[in-house]
Amino acid sequence: xxxxxxxxxxxxxxxxxxxxxxxxxxxxxxxxxxxxxxxxxxxxxxxxxxxxxxxxxxxxxxxxxxxxxxxxxxxxxxxxxxxxxxxxxxxxxxxxxxxxxxxxxxxxxxxxxxxxxxxxxxxxxxxxxxxxxxxxxxxxxxxxxxxxxxxxxxxxxxxxxxxxxxxxxxxxxxxxxxxxxxxxxxxxxxxxxxxxxxxxxxxxxxxxxxxxxxxxxxxxxxxxxxxxxxxxxxxxxxxxxxxxxxxxxxxxxxx
Numbered sequence: 657x658x659x660x661x662x663x664x665x666x667x668x669x670x671x672x673x674x675x676x677x678x679x680x681x682x683x684x685x686x687x688x689x690x691x692x693x694x695x696x697x698x699x700x701x702x703x704x705x706x707x708x709x710x711x712x713x714x715x716x717x718x719x720x721x722x723x724x725x726x727x728x729x730x731x732x733x734x735x736x737x738x739x740x741x742x743x744x745x746x747x748x749x750x751x752x753x754x755x756x757x758x759x760x761x762x763x764x765x766x767x768x769x770x771x772x773x774x775x776x777x778x779x780x781x782x783x784x785x786x787x788x789x790x791x792x793x794x795x796x797x798x799x800x801x802x803x804x805x806x807x808x809x810x811x812x813x814x815x816x817x818x819x820x821x822x823x824x825x826x827x828x829x830x831x832x833x834x835x836x837x838x839x840x841x842x843x844x845x846x847x848x849x850x851x852x853x854x855x856x857x858x859x860x861x862x863x864x865x866x867x868x869x870x871x872x873x874x875x876x877x878x879x880x881x882x883x884x885x886x887x888x889x890x891x892x893x894x895x896x897x898x899x900x901x902x903x904x905x906x907x908x909x910x911x
Contacts, residue, residue: 685731710797721777751811758804846893
């Protein structure tokens with residue numbers, strides 16, 4: 657039996673069969689590096705504790721718990737050089753006993769991508785969570801509708817996401833997007849032409865449409881402030897960019 661299936665079986669047994677007390681959360685990592693982790697509230701208490709102030713249905717409350725990233729740090733996660741190019745193709749699924757499921761892109765949780773705090777809590781306003789909410793709850797401060805707050809949390813699983821982030825096209829965009837967005841207002845036409853090239857169609861010295869040198873279907877529209885004689889129609893590599901659009905997709909334009 658694959659180790660992932662063994663891990664899931666152990667979690668099920670811990671929660672509904674062999675060990676109903678104390679309740680536990682089943683946590684599954686991404687690789688076959690052991691049986692995962694199934695901590696109880698007392699084991700979570702050994703992790704760094706946090707106090708969280710959040711709004712729950714219009715009421716400000718205080719939770720006590722731990723960072724989700726600290727919990728996931730006990731199993732294999734898509735971090736490190738091995739996963740540098742593919743980490744964004746993973747997500748974390750959080751499930752409650754009632755079947756409610758919330759998803760988080762790994763990039764939302766990984767501190768190397770973004771500074772976002774999600775918590776696994778066991779107390780509310782200094783008291784253990786109610787039976788309706790606990791004994792574990794996932795809390796995401798700052799989200800307007802609390803749609804990804806998961807009551808009666810009993811499973812956290814890191815899963816690969818084959819689409820839309822894991823496709824060959826998505827990987828190409830992820831690899832080249834930093835270069836596409838490297839051209840900023842204030843740079844020169846000459847610097848722009850290191851990344852983009854001219855395309856056919858209508859253009860002016862103060863406005864031109866360019867295509868990405870690595871893919872002619874990726875384009876930007878650029879406005880310039882002329883360098884030197886503003887009445888001249890001749891483009892200069894020293895013309896300054898005053899406005900540049902977001903990269904967009906369009907078929908080729910032929911003169």
